[in-house]
Amino acid sequence: MLFCRLATTLGTFDISLDKLSDGELWLAQFFRGLSDGATYASLALALVMIYKSTGFINFAQGSLALLGVYLVYVFSVEQGLPIAVAVVCAMVASALVAMFIERTFIRPFPPNNVLPLVIVTLGLLLIIDSAVGIVWQFRTRSLPSMFSDSAPIQWGIARLTWRTIGNLGAVFVVVGLLYVLMARTKIGLAFRAVSSNLESAQLMGIRVGSTLGFGWALAAAIGTLSGALVVPDLLLEPSVMLRVLIFSLAAAALGGLDSMVGAVLGGLVVGLTRNLLVTFLDLSELALATAVAVILVVLLARPTGFLGTVRRERV
Amino acid sequence: MNFTAMGFKSNQAVADTQNTQDTQDVDLLQCDSEYLKVCGLRAAYGDVGVLHGIDFSVAKGQIAVILGANGAGKTTTLRALTGMVSTEGSIRLAGEELVGEPTAEIVRRGVAHVPQGRGTFGDMSVEENLLVGAFVRNDKQVRSDIAYWYQTFPVLGERRNQPAGSLSGGEQQMLAIARALMLRPSLLLLDEPSLGLAPMVTRFLFEQLKASNAIAGTTMLVVEQNAGLALSVASWAYVLEAGEMVLAGPACELAVNDKVRRAYLGY
């Protein structure tokens, strides 16, 4: 056991055999991991969508999701709307904001030169995060969840809650809808054409700018949903989505960056790994570092992730 | 060849009418109806000028060819026409200025462009490639047009659900041309359609182009290394050298021009 050796040499971690042989604890952490994993998966989906179509990671997506979650807070807690309605309104609102941002800050740059665009998205990340901090202050709040924390199924401490089921269900619904959108609709066809070959897509009369704007809007709505799923388990404060973004990046990278199914698998793997490591190795301080370590190990072994495509062109 | 899907005449009849028309009306067409008129066209990649103010025109319904050595600027000329390189000068299509318009808007005016290197969507299926070709169309005949191209190029029909990237280079060239014609363009730009194709396939492809030209009246501007074949299909020809148009005239005249013979026909 590499981990045991590592732990004993360091001499600081306490791995009791009791814990490791506790089936209920395993199951409990498994459920928790699935639930977290589902939320990482949904933000990872949004990251993958933009990566596929533009060839870069949009770091501002965590911030758009953050803005979305605060809107959920405003609509539900402050305006008193039912939480599900508040989430839908916030998804629509963040989609509109994303379209505006794409139009104003992204479209002026040539779409085939990635570096300036990545820098712009990093700038947007900082701007949106601090704007949220200024508007809503840096104090923590709690956000209601769409799904109750009661458990229809329970073995001792292992509880399969409605929230876990709801989070997983939401991700599968999103994947299903995205699949139908991409495979069966005209805008989906345009989106895939732009992802596949930007110049050829233009030569087919596809308006690349508005197609990518649509992608941004969709990704922001999904990001907001992801935030609305994960934040009730944490506390709402202006840096909450940054942590989620890092785990989601890990998930997207594991899945191969350009595969939607890969993003979902990656999200679940990151969620499970994180919860199991934190529980059995007492690594809660190092949770972020372990996420990065997991990405590194997988990408070293398999540079294209689980399901990423090797870019291969015939000449 | 079976043209029933579009109610076409036989290929041979089409070629015959085309030939007689070529020899008689070329001069008339040339000054009468300049469908595409390019004046003082300059294009550059960054600071490097590639086209130094060229003039040319293509009459409606005509097939024109641009000949030129490697690096002469043929691809750049076509890219300028569809707004894919920074351009100065004037490009008028049916009287409307195209310079400064974004690529997608130029295409929406009926200009299809088969780029050098084909530009197929490798990870999308053959059928999806054809569907994207008809992206800006809203009529009900998209399906029957696809069926027509499956008849014309049976290999596309057999592999309709396979990713375009798995086709051979020649098959992808057929796909790229069929995809461009799915737009039902009024002007078709072709950049070295014969590149990498077997001679038989090239001839077949040019027959198809000629058929589309005769039946649908599609105006065509072709850049082609196979000068002999191109001159036999085209009615008007240009020679581009180092970013300048150095020769222009009816294809049949250029085909017997000494300079063209030596430089491009190789005898």
Ligand SMILES: Nc1ncnc2c1ncn2[C@@H]1O[C@H](COP(=O)(O)OP(=O)(O)OP(=O)(O)O)[C@@H](O)[C@H]1O
């Ligand atoms: N993207 C680019 N950036 C910089 N220079 C370019 C670019 N594309 C082409 N050029 C240059 O412009 C000139 C004309 O190129 P162009 O591709 O138009 O030639 P061509 O006539 O199509 O040649 P070929 O027969 O080899 O296809 C060449 O000198 C080439 O090096």
Ligand SMILES: [Mg+2]
């Ligand atoms: Mg060329």
